Amino acid sequence: MSKTYAKKSLEDKRKEVEELTKGMEQKVDQHFHSAEELKDYLSFMGKFYQYSMSNTALIQEQFFGAQAVGSFKFWKDKGFSVNKGEKGIKILVPNKTVPKFKDENGKLKSINKATPQEKKLIQEGKKEVTQGRLHFSVGHVFDVAQTNAKASDLPKIFPNRWLEGNIEDYKALYKGMEAIAEKNGISIIAPKEELGSAKGVSYTLTKEVALNPRNSEKQNVKTLLHELTHAKLHTKDTYLNYTAAEKEFQAEMTAYTVSSYFGIDTSEYSLDYLSNWTKGKTFEDKNKLLKEVHETSVGFIETIEDTLVKEREKNQSPEKNDEKQQQADPLSSENIQEKMKEGYEDYKQKQQQESAQNVDSILDRVTAEENYYSTKTQAIKNGWMTKEEVVKLEHQVDSTMTKNEKGVMNGQVQEQSLTFQERVEVGNQMQFQKRTGTVKKKKEEQELER
Numbered sequence: 001m002s003k004t005y006a007k008k009s010l011e012d013k014r015k016e017v018e019e020l021t022k023g024m025e026q027k028v029d030q031h032f033h034s035a036e037e038l039k040d041y042l043s044f045m046g047k048f049y050q051y052s053m054s055n056t057a058l059i060q061e062q063f064f065g066a067q068a069v070g071s072f073k074f075w076k077d078k079g080f081s082v083n084k085g086e087k088g089i090k091i092l093v094p095n096k097t098v099p100k101f102k103d104e105n106g107k108l109k110s111i112n113k114a115t116p117q118e119k120k121l122i123q124e125g126k127k128e129v130t131q132g133r134l135h136f137s138v139g140h141v142f143d144v145a146q147t148n149a150k151a152s153d154l155p156k157i158f159p160n161r162w163l164e165g166n167i168e169d170y171k172a173l174y175k176g177m178e179a180i181a182e183k184n185g186i187s188i189i190a191p192k193e194e195l196g197s198a199k200g201v202s203y204t205l206t207k208e209v210a211l212n213p214r215n216s217e218k219q220n221v222k223t224l225l226h227e228l229t230h231a232k233l234h235t236k237d238t239y240l241n242y243t244a245a246e247k248e249f250q251a252e253m254t255a256y257t258v259s260s261y262f263g264i265d266t267s268e269y270s271l272d273y274l275s276n277w278t279k280g281k282t283f284e285d286k287n288k289l290l291k292e293v294h295e296t297s298v299g300f301i302e303t304i305e306d307t308l309v310k311e312r313e314k315n316q317s318p319e320k321n322d323e324k325q326q327q328a329d330p331l332s333s334e335n336i337q338e339k340m341k342e343g344y345e346d347y348k349q350k351q352q353q354e355s356a357q358n359v360d361s362i363l364d365r366v367t368a369e370e371n372y373y374s375t376k377t378q379a380i381k382n383g384w385m386t387k388e389e390v391v392k393l394e395h396q397v398d399s400t401m402t403k404n405e406k407g408v409m410n411g412q413v414q415e416q417s418l419t420f421q422e423r424v425e426v427g428n429q430m431q432f433q434k435r436t437g438t439v440k441k442k443k444e445e446q447e448l449e450r
Helices: 010-030 035-047 053-062 072-077 116-123 151-157 170-183 217-233 244-261 267-278 286-315 319-328 336-353 359-381 387-400 420-436 439-449
Strands: 089-096 100-102 108-110 134-143 187-189 200-203 208-211
Touching: 053 089, 072 134, 170 187, 170 217, 170 286, 170 387, 200 217, 208 217, 217 244, 217 286, 244 286, 336 359, 336 387, 359 387
Parallel strands: 187 208
Antiparallel strands: 089 134, 100 108, 200 208
């Protein structure tokens, strides 16, 4: 340490923190000035999601283009060193004072200096403890470019980071988004109505989201993240706290940030979308909006990344296990699309052909339905198809299996399908017959009548 180094006074430290905080607020406000500045900030925030919104802005301000940062000790522990003469990037480090209590003389005493007897009284709630106060100090981090680490070392330093950027396995990424939905109590369903040109929808009151079956895979990633953000932040209890522009702003910012982290560039679409919603609008609390975007993005990224890591480990399992699975199970990732299509078509045909007067037709429909849903469950469970792909397949089959006014489908005249009330009555009848063992008898009676 240099002999000329002078320890900073408490007042100097306080001023430095205030200066950093002020600069951070100005930087955040600046992001709202143009679409390009907003894009840069969101992309940057995606890289440093583990840092607070404030520190992300500070890192970007001081070291534009930073890729991966860590403290001096962090780099040392990883086996690397900071290059001589490099200047640290200042960030705000939260610190909390030690909780205190009053001793027998009425004087404040740190809880870590309590005697065994005092600790017992504290645990029993007989001594009041004053919680520590939160304050900030200035810390320093260094970007990888400021160290002797090479680009090839990054996967070892950050093993869970998908530095290659592109996620080729869409199914694995979609599984990650399904995990987000499950974690937040959100259901991904088929649209309740025709969405037209809308890419997706969030049903606020029921906490459900749906995608347009016409979407491409890339569109689905961005849109599902957008709708999941709505479902998480703008619930039936909170949606009135935001203007329409604020809600769309947060949803699209989160979608762009998370997509950017996984190497999916949606800037052309997202920035136009944001511009349309925010043009001429003023936001009362920009910091609050960005903070919620940051926190939501962090949660989404971590959940998706955990899923991707698990999928990656699963894909590294021995090929022999896959071969045994293929032999034991006639269904596979290669034939699942065809099997699903055949099964759903068969189920829909049997559904159209069933009649309340024909027990055989009902049994045929039930069997086809059970077979299809068994295949569907296996397809999703094994990761051969996502729920979204299943919904899309069903939508396509439904579109092609339309009936004309005469009830003709696939060249055959169909009987009128059962009404809802008839289905209820038949269902009750079937349940009763199954319990009493009279289904077979009923079929025998029909054979005699013929």
